[in-house]
Amino acid sequence: MLVDTLCSVAFYCQRCGQIEITDVPLFTGHGRQVLTCSHCGAEKAAIRFAPRSGLIVETTCGVCGSLNRFTYPLRKAKALRFEKIYCESDHFELGYIGRWQDIAEFLDFNAAEYDALHPQDAYNFMERQQILLEAFNRLHDFAEEGEILCPCGGHEFTADIAEDAIHLTCTRCGSYAVIPAATAEDLRQLQPGCEIDFLRPDLLRKR
Ligand SMILES: [Zn+2]
Ligand SMILES: [Zn+2]
Ligand SMILES: [Zn+2]
Known part of the structure; x- marks a missing residue:
């Protein structure tokens, strides 16, 4: 052979x-x-x-x-x-x-x-990677369809994958949102029209 x-x-x-x-x-x-x-x-x-x-x-x-x-x-x-x-x-x-x-x-x-x-988690490394990518792709689709809006009116964002969340940053004002993407429940929350809270960086600095 x-x-x-x-x-x-x-x-x-x-x-x-x-x-x-x-x-x-x-x-x-x-x-x-x-x-x-x-x-x-x-x-x-x-x-x-x-x-x-x-x-x-x-x-x-x-x-x-x-x-x-x-x-x-x-x-x-x-x-x-x-x-x-x-x-x-x-x-x-x-x-x-x-x-x-x-x-x-x-x-x-x-x-x-x-x-x-992480014995308390019912998912493993591969599933985690899968959830992160699925969340990332959904957010990408939402953004494409104009369903994500920053309080400043901006609708263009950059996205970063963190260990267990996706970070969105408004390209217009710099506000950012942290969208948890660690569990199947996080994915269930991530539906079209779901609420995404943006934080303004200048407000954070005053704290
Ligand atoms: Zn595939
Ligand atoms: Zn890359
Ligand atoms: Zn903005």
Whole structure:
């Protein structure tokens, strides 16, 4: 049998947050292979081989929208055991590359470790990432449809993902809102027309 796997990759779907491990075959021809989410069908990453550079992985960060391109010389890719892939702009964790076994162990370990550290929470690291992305995408849709309004009348915002919340900042006056995104209940609250409280930075400073 030919050893035809170069390495494995796992990306969080930037739409629904699901993660799954995929083998990268050593020979994919000259084409570009698109990895799609088996859960929602969204495009997660594209891989291709360049004669000189090796394996090229392209993936768009769902948080800041920037296209990331990572290059792994073939020899390096084959020797990789486990490496995290971060967005180069905002360091959001996008996925992992390495050996199937090591990635699988990391994902299992992460889930177990998270549960051990937060026994009161009924969700694990992967679900948490999923909730954050889902909340982020919903807020993006609300903003697109003009459903989020700052008290100043502004309706354009920048969004940042924090550990368990999304931070929205009004581009017009700098007011910001913290939208909790840690639990399924937080997601249930996040409906079109839901109330979002904006805090004005100048009022905060006086306290
Ligand atoms: Zn998906
Ligand atoms: Zn990013
Ligand atoms: Zn404002």
